[in-house]
Amino acid sequence: MATTVHDDSGARPGYGQLLRTRGAWTFLLPGFLARQPFAMLTIGILLLVQHTTGSYTTAGAVSATAGVSMALFAPQGGKLADRFGQAAVLIPGVIIHAAAISLLISLALSGAPLWALFAAAVPAGASTPQIGPMVRARWAAKLTGTPLMGTSAAFESVTDEFTFVIGPVLATALCTGVHPSAGLVAEAVLTLVGGLLFAAQRGTQPQPGGVAGTREKGASALSVPGVRVLICVFLGIGSVFGGMQMSLTAFTESIGQPGINGLLYGAFAAGNMGAGIVCGTVAWRSAPQRRLLFAYPLLTLATTPLWSVQSVPLLGGLGLLVGLCIAPSLINGYTLVESLVPANARTEAFTWLTGAVGLGQAAGSTVAGRLVDKFSAHTGFLVPLGGTALALLVLLTLRKRLTPVGGGTVVAQRGVGHRDPVSVD
Template identity: 80%
Template sequence: MASTVNDPSAGARSGYGQLLRTRGAWTFLLPGFLARQPFAMLTIGILLLVQHTSGSYTTAGAVSATAGVAMALFAPQGGKLADRFGQGAVLAPGVIIHAAAISLLITLALSDAPLWALFTAAVPAGASTPQIGPMVRARWAAKLDGSPLMATSAAFESVTDEFTFVIGPVLATALCTGIHPAAGLAAEAVLTVVGGLLFAAQRATQPPAHRTAAGQREKGGSALSVPGVRVLIFVFLGIGSVFGGMQVSLAAVTEAAGQPGLNGLLYGIFAAGNMTAGIICGAIAWRSTPQRRLLAAYPLLVLTTSPLWAAHALPLLGGLGLLVGLSIAPALITGFTLVEKLVPAGIRTEAFTWLTGAVGLGQAVGAAMGGRLIDGHGPHSGFLVPLIGTSLALLILVTLRKALVPRGSGSRIAASGVGHRDPVSVD
């Protein structure tokens, strides 16, 4: 008879409550929540600022994509450095560099600097973006090593990630459209410095640097050596294309309709659907394996993105955006669940940064491609980006799905409760 790590009858609430009573948890959760918001604010903040100063969605999307590419490429390296030298040692100088790079980018954009200068400033701005989410996950792993609450912490972090993608872009959009085009990026820099330094100061809860570094050496170096991680990177790139395509397309559609203020509302509906689905997924005691759930969830995401480009009425677009948001969380949460099954503990922080970086890269490239489509074919054409991005990712997922089966998965599998909780082998 299959058993579970946490009794489903206890409900998600009691599991979360017990988790949040873990000694010292709030010392890194609160600054961590503050510091992880900039991850979801960066590309949309750059997009809205540069579009305002240049008048071109193509230019804005390209600069935003440059930052996203830099973030995706450098995030795993930052994860390795944090594993090796400690999170505080990497974060403290990193947030200062990031704030300086953002300040430079804002100054250049507002002074009508040449495009090459904006590209140059976007590289350090993206590369220095702190990867707080993976660092928080690593702290939970260090505190709860061997505890049944590890599964609960995984669910909690996935819901928190979803909430970040609700709050961050909506906040950046509201600041850019309601106060000043540069206000979103300025707030991003402030949150990075304040939240990042507060988080870095909590050294008592950070994982021991020597332990994870030794784990990396023992397992041979990089999370990319795990085939399933490479497949999940493409899956998360597709998810990122939804965020990027929705951001640039909603901005263009509402501007063309003469109601730019509705951009924040429509994106908020989309993001609220994402958050709602994340909470629901976190309340379900799953009995199916995560790879099966991903293969079921991703086609649904492709299906919901299909009619976006044809929806010209703003209320209809809001309703469809809600459905897309509801479809993202199951795929995103299940992908992170698979990482915990596929990747050895010693390189798990790096693996998380590859996936979060893939979302950022997909978001930036999606915004860039959407911008080109919008400038050339009208505001609604940008909605083709989420459809194309998720369709290509689904093709790769189905073709290479066997890479997502953990080694030694021949034993019986039992669901472990909350949505992001892993199925646990029962001998």
């Protein structure tokens, strides 16, 4: 079954029309609740372990272990969701996650050896529900080939960034104002309740096995060259999140104002959200791969001065600017999945990209933590610059892989490698 690519030269439908899509609210509301923990997990672990050990390096390493585990296991969960249905993967996953978080909290507060913290962080990260990719797959199942598909990609980016505004601020406030473990307790509760509510909405989940009800054995979104390039791009974006979280935490601690950490990170995430809102209202005439090639260098440029800033207001302003540059890259990366990946592998593709953000975030927080402990809080801000610069090099070198063969959209008849040429702009 061929998929028609929408010509973006016309007016783009607005968010209001998107939200009137039949059945949308039944998965959007529980999905919003369940995706909050994604932005709370790593910073919650970071703050708890730093409190119990006194080391940013150790806290970053344990947090990174959870992030790496999440990145490695998420695509496998996405593949299983494509094959067996989202609910079949989500229900046991959220129960395991809540149990793993409870174990990690208990070990950290009881002064358990570091190897035990690392061991507990693995299932905590591996079982993190990938609600964002599942919501995107539900939109794709309803809207592929319609003008609303691009609007949904922008809307999901805005929702993600709103999550990154609320999640870290909430986790930080709970950890610093209530109890060092309160952020992770809230994360586990939201995961369990939100995940079960989302899984109950079976009527809107994509048909297991793909559009045609079958899936070619061994077919994987990872076999698409463009997806591998996007993974590198999203790794760089993740390094920004991880580097900013660690460095802002260390910076605010060093000036004796840990309470403003959430506000500074919130400014960064608010910029991301604001740019996402704007991107979703514009009827773009250029292809998403061209927009990505324009947006990503701006992101690298925006991270350049972070390490040298001493002023809190200026750092907040620069964080806002960096956030403004992230959303266009995320939106265009996710939008490219529609034309690069068949419908029966999109949940997997989305989880690879989301997992790449998590992996980049984990690596970024680890490297930034070591830099902070060895040098100063400011040196951690070199991580976003280094991560995006390396990803930009890969993007520019392999940019042709982001164009579907023949300018067409991948279809789901004969696995990932089969394409049917269609009209594009």
